[in-house]
Amino acid sequence: MIRVLLMELRRSPLRWWLPALLLIDLAALFGRSRSWIGVWPETSVAAQVPSFYFGPALAAAAAWAAGREGRGGAMPATPTSTRPRFLPELLLLTATLVYGTAVYACGALVAAAVSWSEAGPGFLWPGYLVIGLTVMTGCAAAGQLVGKTIRSTFLAPSVAGLGSLAVLAWVGSPHAFGLFVLSGSPQAQAAPAAVALRVGLALAAAGLALTLPDWWQARRSVLFRARSGLAAVGFGALLVALVAAAPQAGRVQVSRSAPAQPLCTTTTPKLCIWPEERKYLPKLAALSDRIALLPAGLFVVPDAFYEQGLRGPAHQYTDFPISEGSVWTVAESISIQILSATAPPRCKNLTEANTERMVKASWELGRWLNVTITGGPQPDDVHGGPPGLDTASIDQLAAGAPQAEQISWVNERLSVLREMPCA
Incomplete structure (x- = not known):
């Protein structure tokens, strides 16, 4: 397993784009404003903001990698394997997320290091960082599905990247669906229920990306197709249910209780x-x-x-x-x-x-x-x-x-x- 994952990491197009992604992260951190330096909640939100840009980049990379095995008329290499069909898909998605998460973590550590001397007690608020991870996971999963559907070398990454960017810009802001956060005032915090819902959305999207291609491409028994189809339908239903439940989960940020001693x-x-x-x-x-x-x-x-x-x-x-x-x-x-x-x-x-x-x-x-x-x-x-x-x-x-x-x-x-x- 580890050997196959390392192979996927070597084959991923993101390995060539790591310096560019790191520059994007630093530009997003320091380019708009630096008032977040020295305030832990604002630093945490600033460290999360690059996920808005990483999401579409991971979607495009995942689409390119997912369509690789079918380009040039090649048949999928694993439909008759004794291993579960979703395993190659899982390794493919994991390789994409490893690169994105590594750069995301580097940016967060840079933000923490810059704030450390001024901020006083505390550290990065994990709820905001988790929100950024859910954005990247959801976008990568969507890109992988696009890549399995559209095998074109250039069309699939373009559709996945631009589509993810459009969705994030359209419904991702805190005033809409709230897929990411822009302000880190100390009087607010990431709502646990809203963060849990977004984690569920990301996992459901990942599950759909792992099982839906299996259903499409299965060439085994009717029982095998039914089993893989049931898993895909289950993840799809979960995704729809979580989207419908989003209004009940409330805003992504909620007010904090005031300290006893300001x-x-x-x-x-x-x-x-x-x-x-x-x-x-x-x-x-x-x-x-x-x-x-x-x-x-x-x-x-x-x-x-x-x-x-x-x-x-x-x-x-x-x-x-x-x-x-x-x-x-x-x-x-x-x-x-x-x-x-x-x-x-x-x-x-x-x-x-x-x-x-x-x-x-x-x-x-x-x-x-x-x-x-x-x-x-x-x-x-x-x-x-x-x-x-x-x-x-x-x-x-x-x-x-x-x-x-x-x-x-x-x-x-x-x-x-x-x-x-x-x-």
Whole structure:
């Protein structure tokens, strides 16, 4: 068995593509963003993302290898063998997955090594890595089935690779079927039920790839055909049942329970985060120090601010997120909370003109607070903002105008929020 597997490994086209696959893995890890470095759940998701690219590559390679024995008019070499027919198919699929898993594991180890010094206690979260393995297994199994059906040297790999890519892009995202994950916020984790279902899907697809060709190509007794056909039908039925059960399994990610003791700055006000994001503590302490320097008497500042998920769903849309490691998004949320505490809504029935004035004043104050709290203008990698806002003049005011001028400007807008007449 081992000797045959080694032979299949030598014959696989993937042996020539290992350097390219490793480059794809590293490009997927470091090319989009590096904010995952130092946060174990984000690192785990980043290590899983290359499976989106490896899946179609393994599908194409499996299709090429599966059609090899039938090209050139050659008959299958094993239909009269005393060994089970699925055994050669199993070795073929295993050889494909050995190469894919080896590169996938190398990428995961690189991600772990890069994060190690910053991340603190913990390691890669296995649930996310298992999701990537299920993507690769399912794609390789589908490619092997295509290769047994289409014996063309170029058509089979093309259909398998492009078809797998289309399926992953169409239904694979977390907002659709959820075959892979893109975000690794500490407030979420891979749902055990959803991971188990995807493992079942991958195994059912592999079982179908091993037994369906046996049914098609069996040249033995009627009993043998019935037995192999029953196995293929069973795996096919299992696959359909698991797909149907996917909505009941729920989302691929679910909320985690908040820790009893979140990690907080020692400053006033304190900023509290998930322990997995300890690397952001110095940046958040600097934000807190600048909040404490806001002109006295202008704003009501809460004693503490919390990252999303630490205080439950009730505060999901008021507590701050840490998006792509940006403190600007943290400052935006804190600014909203400070304005809400300083000038809470007083009237619900405002005229359209007064509503426009109130919204404009709120946006301008929010921008001024953002720049003041972060100590600089909006970063280039953060896009978007309120429409029609003169951000350049507000940034210039917050960055260099005398404090008396800034206080006067802030008071003008606070008066709009506090004294807005009711309709």
